[in-house]
Amino acid sequence: MGNKLLIVLGVVAIALLALNHDSFTSAREEGFFYIPLAGTAAIAAVASLAASIAFLRTRNFRFDAAAVAATEVGLAFLAAAIVNGCCLTGYASGRFWSWDSGLTAALVCWLLYAAYLMLRQAVEEPTQRATFAAAWSIFAFLDMPLVVVAMNWWKPGVHIPGDWTGARVCHLVALTMIALLMATVRMRQEEARREIDSLRRSAQ
Amino acid sequence: MQILRQVWVVAVKDLRAELRTKEAINSSLAFALVILLMFSYAFDPLADTTREMSGGLLWIVFAFAGTLVLNRSFARELPNDCLDGLIAAPVSGGALFLGKAVANFLLVLAVQLVSLPVFGVFYSVPWTKQLPELLLVMVLGTWGLTIVGTVSSALTVNIRLRELMLPMLTYPIMFPALLGAMQLTAHLVGGNPIDEEHFGWLKMMIGFDVIYTAVSLVLVETILVG
Numbered sequence: 001m002g003n004k005l006l007i008v009l010g011v012v013a014i015a016l017l018a019l020n021h022d023s024f025t026s027a028r029e030e031g032f033f034y035i036p037l038a039g040t041a042a043i044a045a046v047a048s049l050a051a052s053i054a055f056l057r058t059r060n061f062r063f064d065a066a067a068v069a070a071t072e073v074g075l076a077f078l079a080a081a082i083v084n085g086c087c088l089t090g091y092a093s094g095r096f097w098s099w100d101s102g103l104t105a106a107l108v109c110w111l112l113y114a115a116y117l118m119l120r121q122a123v124e125e126p127t128q129r130a131t132f133a134a135a136w137s138i139f140a141f142l143d144m145p146l147v148v149v150a151m152n153w154w155k156p157g158v159h160i161p162g163d164w165t166g167a168r169v170c171h172l173v174a175l176t177m178i179a180l181l182m183a184t185v186r187m188r189q190e191e192a193r194r195e196i197d198s199l200r201r202s203a204q
Numbered sequence: 205m206q207i208l209r210q211v212w213v214v215a216v217k218d219l220r221a222e223l224r225t226k227e228a229i230n231s232s233l234a235f236a237l238v239i240l241l242m243f244s245y246a247f248d249p250l251a252d253t254t255r256e257m258s259g260g261l262l263w264i265v266f267a268f269a270g271t272l273v274l275n276r277s278f279a280r281e282l283p284n285d286c287l288d289g290l291i292a293a294p295v296s297g298g299a300l301f302l303g304k305a306v307a308n309f310l311l312v313l314a315v316q317l318v319s320l321p322v323f324g325v326f327y328s329v330p331w332t333k334q335l336p337e338l339l340l341v342m343v344l345g346t347w348g349l350t351i352v353g354t355v356s357s358a359l360t361v362n363i364r365l366r367e368l369m370l371p372m373l374t375y376p377i378m379f380p381a382l383l384g385a386m387q388l389t390a391h392l393v394g395g396n397p398i399d400e401e402h403f404g405w406l407k408m409m410i411g412f413d414v415i416y417t418a419v420s421l422v423l424v425e426t427i428l429v430g
Contacts, residue, residue: 056426111376118372122363132359135423139355139377142415146380146408153404154383 006184009177016174034088035164036171037081038106040179044074045113047183049141052134061194064130067137068120069186071113073179078110105151112140112147126194210295214303215310221280222311228276229311236269236319240326249327258329259390263382265319266342267349270312271371274353277308278361287361297425301354305420309350316342333395341392344409345385351416352377358427381412 051067054060085103090096097103116136123129222228243261247254254261281287290300320342324331331338356373360366375382384405391402398406 108376108379115373115376118369119359122360122365122369125362128362131426135355135427136359136373138419138423139352139416142419143377143380146412146415150380150383150408153408154387 006181009181013174013177013181016170016177019170033171034081034084036168036175037077037084038102039172040175041074041078041081041106041109043176044070044077044179044183045109045141045144048074048113048137052137055130055134059127061126061130062191064134065187065190065194066183067134068117068190069183071116071137072186073183075110075113075117076182077175077179078106078113082106082110099155101151101155104155105148108147108151109140109144112143116140126197207296207299210299211303211306214290214295214300215306218277218280218304218307219310222276222307228273229315232269232272232311232315233318235272236265236315237322239265239268240319240323244326254327255329255394256390258323258327258393259386259388261327262320262323262389262393263345263386265323266312266316266346267375267378267382269315269319270346270349271353271374273311273315274308274350274357274374275367275370277304277354277357279357279366282361291428297428298421300428301358301420301424304357305350305354308354309347312350313342313346316346329393330395331393334392334397337398338389338392341385341388341406341409344406344413345381348381348409348413348416349374349378351413351420355416355420355424355427358424377416381409384408384412 047070048067051063051070055063055067082103085100085106086096089098089100089103116133119136120129120133123132243249278287281290291297293300320331323329353370353374356370356377359373360369363369387405388398388402388409391398
């Protein structure tokens with residue numbers, strides 16, 4: 001994606017967030033940002049799954065770079081969602097972690113994708129690393145609905161309030177654009193890293 | 205039929221290798237006993253509240269001890285390049301994987317069947333009241349653990365920090381099935397039959413087992429051959 005397009009994407013995202021400023025002021029009552037943040041993380045997970053399946057089918061390393069970029073950005077957004085949700089429950093009840101079903105499910109999903117990054121770091125051979133990571137991404141994605149259902153059964157009553165409103169959908173769109181921007185930068189970085197890696201290997 | 209025979213051959217080979225050395229099963233059993241003993245330091249083992257969380261305790265023991273067996277599953281094949289030989293053998297990746305999973309399943313289940321009565325005695329838990337249902341939960345939970353664990357074992361076989369990575373991969377994925385197993389076990393050792401509320405957890409465990417067995421069989425060829 002061209003640099004100009006990325007800049008436009010960032011400007012539009014910031015404008016969208018700024019236009020929704022009204023919903024910011026009542027954020028404490030309405031539920032901060034954790035819903036659109038978690039939504040963006042879910043979109044990143046779908047992107048990571050699609051890229052992983054595409055890698056396994058085509059063996060094109062661009063898809064591997066896309067998968068790792070989407071996963072890392074999604075993890076960052078999910079971490080932000082968890083911290084935000086913690087702050088919200090902390091303000092509401094004085095207890096920062098009340099085993100809210102949504103937040104606990106988010107934490108388990110975060111751990112699943114953190115394991116993805118750890119697995120990548122641990123495997124040294126590039127093709128094997130990409131294959132294993134892609135397989136793990138599929139495993140992790142399939143687990144997410146089960147985790148959400150299990151958490152809702154486990155703690156059915158405990159859930160911080162918050163629904164999708166127009167302002168939140170707008171936030172989701174803006175945050176997804178920012179995520180796309182970050183993922184594109186990360187993907188370039190990953191591709192450059194692989195190229196340097198292969199040059200070093202051929203020099204040896 | 206051919207595939208079933210291949211699965212059986214691989215499973216028997218793994219079981220025979222394990223029973224001759226007993227390296228995984230002995231350490232796993234000893235480890236299970238050590239954790240069971242250590243729990244008694246954390247809280248009063250004879251208090252009534254212990255009964256309520258017994259399901260959770262028992263499955264923590266099962267999961268921790270199980271990973272010791274699972275760690276060895278593919279790592280055992282590394283010396284003398286046995287893994288390359290197995291992959292090159294005229295056996296499909298799926299049959300190889302299922303054979304290993306069956307062997308692991310039997311080994312982990314054996315460890316569980318020994319530690320269950322010990323647990324019952326240590327914490328005076330009446331675990332025999334709903335034995336058939338409890339065994340069903342154990343079989344379902346253990347199959348989930350071994351399927352996910354065997355895949356993780358294959359993924360981590362060439363990694364330096366293999367022993368550390370396997371639990372990091374297995375436990376978060378196991379979360380829904382493990383939670384279901386804990387809820388059901390606590391309910392069953394309390395002497396209650398599986399009611400409608402807990403039946404959902406049973407369905408969750410069956411669903412988990414079916415989903416992960418199917419996906420593992422689809423992906424295992426890619427993982428093993430690359």
